Amino acid sequence: MAYSEKVVDHFNNPRNMGSFKKEEDGVGTGIVGAPECGDVMKLQIKVQNDTIVDAKFKTFGCGSAIASSSLATEWLKGKTVEEAGKIKNTDIVQELNLPPVKIHCSVLAEDAIKAALADYQKKADSK
């Protein structure tokens, strides 16, 4: 299968690859997927005053999964928590030109965003 130029670019030059400390203030962590399914994404956001000031990812998965999560971190930075919740997998599919067999990668990225936001919210609420 040929990959789109954008997928190749994200794969070769992943944006925001890395980790924050989970327990750090304002950090929300989402881990989705399963090793036996062939993809696991960890997506983290750092929130200050309701705005995502930084985001990081680590992904075990195919090139499209890596590209989807890399793109997600790019999009998350600068968005408010509410805006971040509106990112849809179809936006990722469109931006990366993902073929039908790779749509699940974008779904996983949306799930990872939602999971990170939920984790952030939970931590904020428990304070």
Next chain:
Amino acid sequence: MKFPIYLDNHATTPMDPRVLEAMLPYFTEKFGNAASRNHAFGWEAEEGVETARKQIAKLIHADAKEIVFTSGATESNNLALKGVVEMYHEKGDHIITSSTEHRAVLDTAKTLETKRGVKVTYLPVDKFGMVSPKDVRDAITDKTILISVMFANNEIGTINPIKEIGKIAKEKGILFHCDATQGVGKVPVDVQEMGIDLMSFSAHKIYGPKGIGALYVRKKNPRVRIAAQMDGGGHERGMRSGTLAVPLIVGFGKACELCEQEMAADAARLSVMRDRLHATITKALEEVYLNGHPTERLPHNLNISFAYVEGESLLMGCKEIALSSGSACTSATLEPSYVLRALGVGAELAHSSIRFGLGRFTLDEEVDYAAKKIIETVTKLREMSPLYEMAKEGIDLKTVQWAAH
């Protein structure tokens, strides 16, 4: 060094230039139909075919009359299974095969189950991918008409105990078919010594042309009969109608002749190269697992899993090297390799597998480059892998509650 580097010789092989040279006259000046009995064009073509038949038969220790030409090993497998079931259905309705066979055998068996009510036993394999002769013996019933076990596996390279299975088949009076597509021309295959009654193989895996294969059909002790699956002019002793593809057959013959002469030297060279590739990788990287048998395997095959790295992303990172992966993402099904799963390899490691297939034209520097590139890419992808990070933190990945999707 020329790029991309081809290390996928289980999928297909480049044609040997000597094979092409032998074929060329049969496209133009020697274009006759081998079945034309009344003129020189036909005789010339027939002579080319009969020479090839002898070359092919010699490689597998058969008689030239026992070679039936087909379009390839898939057709040979179909013809063997369907042809035997149709011919011997009054004797019984049970066949035995193994769970790691090629799709051409497994799907043919499935078709026979659903369309002809045949009962099929799919034998399990051990952790190295080997079929146990004892399991074969235990699966035999008084209704068993065929045993079909592959010579060597196309993914993991494990070589089955064919001679022992052949002996059991002979003892019980059951026909034994062997899909030897990956074995013929790579390691010695002897249908007499191994007790094989029917055998599928093809030219393009042994530096010959695509589109031509053969089914060996034993002529005596016992005389095997199969029902033709293609109706027409009654070519190939009535077992496979269709005008013979003379240039392809000539190429197939030449390819077999070259294998007979060079197989031993090729195998010796490639196994050293393969072992060096394996050693270089395992020396540089932790948690690399060999899939398949440590010793009973094809000399040019290496199949390994790199924990915490997904196979397709690894291939993407090594795009100047042609390799294959058992990862689901390289198939349309999203299921990882059924062969690796049959060995008991966990799904996560099946997703992480890479198959190297060296060949006659593989160079030392190509293998060294591949090792270096694989090591670099695995290192990079592990840095990117949340699983590697968790494992480094001392988290047992097996105890994590994953949300399967």
